[in-house]
Amino acid sequence: MFPFEVSFPTKIYFGIGELERLGQEAKSIGQKALLVTGGNAAKRTGLLERAKALLQEAQVAYLVFDKIEPNPRTATVDAGATLAREHQCDFILAIGGGSVMDASKAIAAAAVSGRPIYDYMRGNPSGSGQLLVPVQEALPIMTVPTVAATGSEANHISVLTHWDTHEKSSINGPALYPKIAILDPSVTFTVPARVTAESCADIFSHLFENYLISAEGTHVQDGISETLIRLVVEHSITAIQQPDHAEARSTLLWASTLGISPFAAGGRGAGMPLHGIEHPLSGIYDMAHGRGLAILSLPYFEQVILQDRPERLARMGRHCFGVTMENEGEAARATIEAVRRWYERMGITERLSDFGVTQQSLAQMAEEAVRIGGRGIGYLPSSRKLNESDVIAIYEACL
Numbered sequence: 001m002f003p004f005e006v007s008f009p010t011k012i013y014f015g016i017g018e019l020e021r022l023g024q025e026a027k028s029i030g031q032k033a034l035l036v037t038g039g040n041a042a043k044r045t046g047l048l049e050r051a052k053a054l055l056q057e058a059q060v061a062y063l064v065f066d067k068i069e070p071n072p073r074t075a076t077v078d079a080g081a082t083l084a085r086e087h088q089c090d091f092i093l094a095i096g097g098g099s100v101m102d103a104s105k106a107i108a109a110a111a112v113s114g115r116p117i118y119d120y121m122r123g124n125p126s127g128s129g130q131l132l133v134p135v136q137e138a139l140p141i142m143t144v145p146t147v148a149a150t151g152s153e154a155n156h157i158s159v160l161t162h163w164d165t166h167e168k169s170s171i172n173g174p175a176l177y178p179k180i181a182i183l184d185p186s187v188t189f190t191v192p193a194r195v196t197a198e199s200c201a202d203i204f205s206h207l208f209e210n211y212l213i214s215a216e217g218t219h220v221q222d223g224i225s226e227t228l229i230r231l232v233v234e235h236s237i238t239a240i241q242q243p244d245h246a247e248a249r250s251t252l253l254w255a256s257t258l259g260i261s262p263f264a265a266g267g268r269g270a271g272m273p274l275h276g277i278e279h280p281l282s283g284i285y286d287m288a289h290g291r292g293l294a295i296l297s298l299p300y301f302e303q304v305i306l307q308d309r310p311e312r313l314a315r316m317g318r319h320c321f322g323v324t325m326e327n328e329g330e331a332a333r334a335t336i337e338a339v340r341r342w343y344e345r346m347g348i349t350e351r352l353s354d355f356g357v358t359q360q361s362l363a364q365m366a367e368e369a370v371r372i373g374g375r376g377i378g379y380l381p382s383s384r385k386l387n388e389s390d391v392i393a394i395y396e397a398c399l
Contacts (some may be wrong), residue, residue: 276373
């Protein structure tokens with residue numbers, strides 16, 4: 001296990017009914033909020049009106065910015081930051097899924113600096129991101145997640161897409177940690193089955209990516225990751241079939257927060273290579289991030305982990321998917337099949353071609369995956385160095 005540092009400064013309120021704290025907690029960090037949300041779900045479910053009423057009761061002024069799209073775009077972030085500055089908002093309130101929370105963090109940074117958010121991204125050819133990231137200054141942020149997926153409610157990461165070039169990458173920094181997060185599982189009862197499945201695949205990927213290529217001796221982290229994976233698999237089907245099942249939704253929401261936290265990932269000396277491979281897909285084809293991860297994960301297991309770390313696949317299968325084979329190779333292959341069956345039960349059965357991906361586009365996506373996901377080192381770090389041909393082979397396997 002490698003040395004690591006843990007910073008988890010977000011104050012979290014978790015539980016059914018905790019949404020009622022929103023007004024008073026918002027008042028503790030600012031006087032006027034830019035309330036950031038998407039265009040449909042929060043309105044359709046009545047959550048937006050409830051949030052506005054709670055802010056009014058606490059005498060907190062607000063301005064609604066409801067333009068955030070899936071795979072949030074830099075132009076939308078810039079518009080939100082301009083609005084926050086023009087109306088002198090002194091904090092950002094994010095109510096939505098991962099896209100809303102990621103966009104809100106970026107808005108908080110750009111509102112303070114006055115710079116286009118693309119200046120912060122690795123894809124910017126000027127190299128300005130090297131000076132601006134990690135982000136040290138931003139407006140205070142408060143989050144209310146409406147989907148259990150990204151863990152963005154309590155981390156310092158924001159993933160954005162620059163639509164002009166279709167480049168998708170992340171920014172981060174201590175100023176992007178939300179001050180307060182309200183995690184009310186009842187808010188997630190209205191999440192559709194399709195989105196629930198994609199979200200569970202996202203949580204799973206956050207957990208398995210660094211687990212499978214981890215340094216030796218991460219016993220505590222391994223135990224946390226294995227428990228969370230097992231719980232996500234167990235409760236995903238219940239949440240899909242019974243959307244208002246409080247226990248299932250609560251379990252998934254807390255697993256989402258912990259899954260990308262340093263408690264599960266710290267000390268491993270490992271990153272998230274599959275995210276680097278997926279980002280060009282959702283950046284170019286605007287497909288759901290979690291679904292893209294699920295589609296790519298099976299060939300990643302088969303072509304990379306099965307060859308390099310079969311014992312880790314086997315261990316994940318035994319601890320999380322009920323695999324019983326003693327032989328490591330057989331257990332590893334059985335694990336891949338168990339994951340495939342779980343995806344099928346959740347309704348994730350597509351190929352990349354179902355989203356318009358063509359053979360001709362693979363080389364460009366692989367180049368972008370290595371260039372941006374590799375952060376300038378010329379490969380994606382995994383159980384081995386993944387170059388463009390490795391990435392193309394993974395794309396081809398699920399085309």
